[in-house]
Amino acid sequence: MTADTLRPVSGPPDSSAFVLSVEGISVVLGRRTVLDRVSFTIAPGSFTGLIGTNGAGKTTLLRAILGLLPVSAGRVRFAGDKRSRRNSAIGYVPQKIALEPDMPLRARDLVSLGYDGHRFGVGLRSKERTESVDQMLDAVNATGFADSRIGNLSGGEQQRVMIAHALVSRPQLLLLDEPLANLDISSGREVVDLLARIASEQHISVLLSAHDMNPLLPVMDRIIYLAGGRAASGTTDEVVSAETLSGLYGAPVDVIRTHGRVLVVAGRGSGEILAGSPDPLAGLG
Amino acid sequence: MTSITADLGPIIESGFFTSSPVHVGLIVGGIVAVVSAAVGTFTIIRGQSFAGHALSDIGTAGGSAALLAGVPTLYGFVAMNLAAAGTMELIGIRRPRGRDLATGIVLGASLGLAALFLYLDTTYSNTTGATVNVLFGSIFTISGSTVPVIAVLGVAALTAMVVLYRPLLLSSVSYELAAARGVPVRLVGIGYLAALAIAVSLSAVTIGAILSTALLIGPAATALRLTKRAGTAIAVAAIIGVVATWLGILLAYDTAAWSGQGQGWPVSFCIVAVVFAFYLAVSLSTRHRPSAITTPSAVIADMTH
Amino acid sequence: MFANFMINAWEAATIVAVVAGIVGFFTVLRGSAFAAHALPNGAFAGAAGASLIGVSALVGLGVFSLAGALTIAGLGRRARNDVATALTIVLMLGLGDLFLSRTTEYAPEIYSLLFGEVLGVSGNEIGPTVAIGAVCALAVFVLYRPLLLSSIAPEVAEARGIRARRMDLFFLLVIALTTTMAVPVVGALLIFSLLIGPPAAARAFTSKPLTAMALSVAIALITVWAAIAISFLSNLPVGFFVGTFGALDYVGGRGWTAWRQKRRSGTTEAPGATEARSAIAVG
Numbered sequence: 013m014t015a016d017t018l019r020p021v022s023g024p025p026d027s028s029a030f031v032l033s034v035e036g037i038s039v040v041l042g043r044r045t046v047l048d049r050v051s052f053t054i055a056p057g058s059f060t061g062l063i064g065t066n067g068a069g070k071t072t073l074l075r076a077i078l079g080l081l082p083v084s085a086g087r088v089r090f091a092g093d094k095r096s097r098r099n100s101a102i103g104y105v106p107q108k109i110a111l112e113p114d115m116p117l118r119a120r121d122l123v124s125l126g127y128d129g130h131r132f133g134v135g136l137r138s139k140e141r142t143e144s145v146d147q148m149l150d151a152v153n154a155t156g157f158a159d160s161r162i163g164n165l166s167g168g169e170q171q172r173v174m175i176a177h178a179l180v181s182r183p184q185l186l187l188l189d190e191p192l193a194n195l196d197i198s199s200g201r202e203v204v205d206l207l208a209r210i211a212s213e214q215h216i217s218v219l220l221s222a223h224d225m226n227p228l229l230p231v232m233d234r235i236i237y238l239a240g241g242r243a244a245s246g247t248t249d250e251v252v253s254a255e256t257l258s259g260l261y262g263a264p265v266d267v268i269r270t271h272g273r274v275l276v277v278a279g280r281g282s283g284e285i286l287a288g289s290p291d292p293l294a295g296l297g
Numbered sequence: 298m299t300s301i302t303a304d305l306g307p308i309i310e311s312g313f314f315t316s317s318p319v320h321v322g323l324i325v326g327g328i329v330a331v332v333s334a335a336v337g338t339f340t341i342i343r344g345q346s347f348a349g350h351a352l353s354d355i356g357t358a359g360g361s362a363a364l365l366a367g368v369p370t371l372y373g374f375v376a377m378n379l380a381a382a383g384t385m386e387l388i389g390i391r392r393p394r395g396r397d398l399a400t401g402i403v404l405g406a407s408l409g410l411a412a413l414f415l416y417l418d419t420t421y422s423n424t425t426g427a428t429v430n431v432l433f434g435s436i437f438t439i440s441g442s443t444v445p446v447i448a449v450l451g452v453a454a455l456t457a458m459v460v461l462y463r464p465l466l467l468s469s470v471s472y473e474l475a476a477a478r479g480v481p482v483r484l485v486g487i488g489y490l491a492a493l494a495i496a497v498s499l500s501a502v503t504i505g506a507i508l509s510t511a512l513l514i515g516p517a518a519t520a521l522r523l524t525k526r527a528g529t530a531i532a533v534a535a536i537i538g539v540v541a542t543w544l545g546i547l548l549a550y551d552t553a554a555w556s557g558q559g560q561g562w563p564v565s566f567c568i569v570a571v572v573f574a575f576y577l578a579v580s581l582s583t584r585h586r587p588s589a590i591t592t593p594s595a596v597i598a599d600m601t602h
Numbered sequence: 603m604f605a606n607f608m609i610n611a612w613e614a615a616t617i618v619a620v621v622a623g624i625v626g627f628f629t630v631l632r633g634s635a636f637a638a639h640a641l642p643n644g645a646f647a648g649a650a651g652a653s654l655i656g657v658s659a660l661v662g663l664g665v666f667s668l669a670g671a672l673t674i675a676g677l678g679r680r681a682r683n684d685v686a687t688a689l690t691i692v693l694m695l696g697l698g699d700l701f702l703s704r705t706t707e708y709a710p711e712i713y714s715l716l717f718g719e720v721l722g723v724s725g726n727e728i729g730p731t732v733a734i735g736a737v738c739a740l741a742v743f744v745l746y747r748p749l750l751l752s753s754i755a756p757e758v759a760e761a762r763g764i765r766a767r768r769m770d771l772f773f774l775l776v777i778a779l780t781t782t783m784a785v786p787v788v789g790a791l792l793i794f795s796l797l798i799g800p801p802a803a804a805r806a807f808t809s810k811p812l813t814a815m816a817l818s819v820a821i822a823l824i825t826v827w828a829a830i831a832i833s834f835l836s837n838l839p840v841g842f843f844v845g846t847f848g849a850l851d852y853v854g855g856r857g858w859t860a861w862r863q864k865r866r867s868g869t870t871e872a873p874g875a876t877e878a879r880s881a882i883a884v885g
Contacts, residue, residue, distance in 0.1 A: 341685055344684060346636070346687070347636040347687075347688075349688070350636070350639075350688050350691065351639075354791070394633035397633055397635040397636060398630060398633075398635055398852070399852075400635070401635040401636075401638075401794065401795075402795075402799065402802070402853075403849070404794070405792065405794055405795030405799065405844075406845050406846055406849035407845070408791045408792060408795075408841070409792065409795070409841055409844060409846045409849075410842065410845070410846075412716075412717040412789075412791075412792070412839045412842045412845065413838060415713065415717075416717075416838065416842075419713070429712060432716075433702070505699070507643070507695045507699075508692055508695055508696060508699065510688050510691065510692050511692035514688040514692070515689065515692065518685050518689065560703070562700060563699050563702075563703040565696065565699050566696045566697070566699045566703070569692050569693065569696030569699075572692075573689065573693050576689060580677075580681070584680070
């Protein structure tokens with residue numbers, strides 16, 4: 013399979029107005045080629061899912077976009093200019109941050125740091141900042157625990173605070189690393205709805221990674237499917253097809269659609285499920 | 298014997314092999330190095346280097362109290378360390394930051410106590426060299442009567458390590474997994490801490506409380522840069538530890554002979570210097586390899602191969 | 603105890619407490635307890651070496667603690683942080699041992715360097731002590747926000763352009779400087795208690811970061827003043843009281859936290875918290 017079949021199956025409506033353009037990114041860690049000439053673009057206001065199994069390279073790709081690790085080839089362009097790490101136009105929500113219950117920091121303080129945490133000095137009270145912080149806390153439904161110690165919050169609450177933290181600097185793109193990984197089905201659905209709502213209200217693009225695309229199907233505009241270090245991007249119908257994915261995996265792959273859920277299964281031998289959670293009851297109720 | 302020494306001239310000064318303090322030093326140093334290497338390897342795997350270091354300083358309170366009571370300092374160290382290690386296990390804070398903080402507080406309080414005892418030592422018992430002796434030790438001034446005790450304790454600690462090897466390794470790498478497999482993790486943890494307390498006490502009386510961490514962490518860290526397999530690492534660490542100790546003793550002896558006034562470099566410094574030199578040498582020569590052990594899971598990943 | 607000759611002691615102690623409270627806030631936040639213990643020990647070697655060549659102890663302290671900070675940062679690139687710190691501390695202390703062996707009339711000074719000396723700071727050393735202390739405090743205030751973000755969420759900070767490595771090194775240097783000015787008063791082995799006891803206690807009483815820092819300073823001041831006063835009155839070493847009171851600070855803080863949690867365990871926490879928690883447990 014040549015690289016041609018792996019080019020984005022369809023480009024965004026207006027290719028010049030992209031928020032993020034990843035062009036031929038390759039990342040080699042040790043002796044392993046984790047990412048191999050990955051390319052895609054993110055359009056303004058779009059909701060994109062980065063799908064792949066654990067170990068497929070999702071986190072690596074996100075970190076490469078953020079400049080947290082070096083790329084061996086290719087480049088990342090952001091809204092036309094040279095992307096610099098200081099560019100606060102990307103809001104990043106990591107999968108987990110280590111917080112201790114005793115930490116003297118409230119949810120509100122953490123979000124404030126999203127506003128001006130990169131500036132020098134102590135940051136005296138500012139009406140503008142307080143208003144922005146309040147607004148974002150409200151947007152993620154965190155106003156109720158805004159003054160609680162950050163370490164005392166549940167995982168889901170902490171995640172919402174981190175989302176508010178990323179949003180308060182008014183980014184153009186919100187990047188989330190496996191936000192659904194540690195949540196149960198209904199909490200996951202809440203987060204997806206929240207993100208979709210925020211994305212449309214604030215005209216922000218969202219790129220989030222997940223190993224199961226099903227919770228995202230209702231809101232996802234485009235999908236980037238990562239397998240074996242290579243990626244295919246486009247709309248769900250275009251990418252999640254037996255043809256495209258077989259090309260991506262380099263082996264026969266079946267796509268099963270049933271009851272509004274998608275299952276990607278190895279076409280030969282094991283019948284191993286490659287993507288999509290096999291839990292039959294997961295989508296009900 | 299004399300012809301060998303004559304040939305090696307300035308490298309091994311004459312009298313080295315016949316000197317009685319040197320004999321004691323080599324034997325005791327060897328035992329302590331091996332015990333420290335075994336316990337130290339686990340200490341690094343478990344990410345408890347701070348606790349390991351803290352215990353030696355904490356023991357100082359016990360050692361200086363023993364001095365005040367006229368008892369050999371070794372007993373004071375052992376008693377204090379066992380108590381402290383037991384307390385750490387009881388408090389059992391799991392999160393590393395909280396655990397380090399608790400360790401630090403106990404350390405601070407113990408040092409405060411040590412301050413008090415050493416002050417009383419120098420004021421009332423008239424042992425002027427108390428501070429330096431307890432904190433920096435000297436392998437050459439270990440009394441003959443303590444040697445058998447050191448040997449016994451050393452063997453006991455080593456036996457514990459041998460017996461606990463597999464369950465300790467498993468529970469160090471994954472506490473939950475070990476517990477699920479029926480390993481008595483609490484007991485194993487206590488066993489490890491007891492061995493640590495003894496190891497630290499032994500090295501505290503030989504190279505001093507403040508420097509005992511060198512034998513605990515140095516050779517083990519060096520070994521872990523060379524191999525990921527825990528068993529191999531312990532063996533390599535033991536060898537490095539013993540060689541470093543013996544070279545250190547030799548260096549101290551030689552510098553004493555060279556200076557002519559019997560004022561050589563302190564043996565504790567010599568041992569530490571050699572340990573550190575080994576670490577640097579290995580560290581620089583393995584510079585281009587990915588870091589050896591960064592997480593405990595790297596150890597078990599290798600264990601299953 | 604407020605006689606003329608004690609004024610220096612009070613002045614020096616006050617400055618030390620203020621700086622320790624400020625720097626200690628971040629020390630505890632970042633979990634740098636080991637480094638905060640290691641650097642002063644290294645500084646001790648510097649003081650020993652300084653006296654050997656007839657230079658002011660303050661210079662020796664400064665050079666060695668800064669060198670220690672650089673060594674920990676340097677070794678820490680390849681090894682894990684705690685291993686790097688352990689190795690650095692033994693290297694420095696070993697050197698200290700070497701320097702000490704060269705001089706014979708040093709015994710009482712060793713003690714006061716390690717455990718503190720109420721009258722450890724002479725009149726003409728107050729100036730440099732204040733200066734170094736001011737630099738430490740200023741450094742922390744200037745880099746307050748990036749340091750805070752990097753301490754809590756290093757990856758997010760990194761994505762904003764705040765390099766974690768630089769912050770690590772910067773903070774180690776700040777601890778090194780704090781060590782330099784504080785060792786003559788409270789001793790190399792016990793400055794550490796001041797850096798972690800008061801901040802650990804302070805965080806029990808407030809959840810706001812700046813308030814916690816201010817409270818940390820207040821508790822440090824009380825701790826040091828009490829230690830000096832009682833040391834003076836009882837003629838027992840000041841280090842003993844610093845270590846003990848530092849531990850009491852910590853225990854007090856944890857006790858308060860435990861009591862507060864007990865009181866609150868009947869009532870609900872933030873709305874939605876318990877719900878979300880059980881939802882996650884089910885999933």
